[in-house]
Amino acid sequence: MSIDWEEKPDLNITPLVDIMLVLLAILMVTTPAIIYEENIKLPIGSKTKSLGKIPDLEVRITKDKKIYVGKNQYQYNAFADSFILFSKSIPKTTTVYIRADKSLQYGSIMYILKSVKEAGFSKVSLITEG
Secondary structure (H helix, E strand, C coil): CCCCCCCCCCCCCCHHHHHHHHHHHHHHHHHCCCCCCCCCCCCCCCCCCCCCCCCCEEEEEEECCCCEEEEEEEEECHHHHHHHHHHHHHHCCCCCEECCCCCCCCHHHHHHHHHHHHHHHCCCCEEEEC
16 A cells, blocks of 8 residues: 555535534524623712703894894994903803805805804804705
8 A cells, every 4th residue: 555645635624614604503593682781870860950951042144234143233343342242141152053144245254153253152053044
């Protein structure tokens, strides 16, 4: 009997694949049934004081550059100083909405936006139709 040292044995991996598929099927069936439970002690809150919602502030600009904040009317040229004085009693976390006529130029609206930002408001949005 002669041994052929050049011959390479064939590796039969079919049983290995079968075993892996069975294990994968078992894992897929049992995983949804596993429930993880973590005991967490939540702090007890007080119901005596509730936070009130801060009302939003709307700035409207007409096409002839008249500015309305609520019921107050301001002139375009004096808006920056007037708005800073007006906003001293308003919390700076208030959301400010700017609603402007579409015929106004970009620079006019950005002047109002800059004035509102300089007054200390960080939540400022421009309102559009659509």
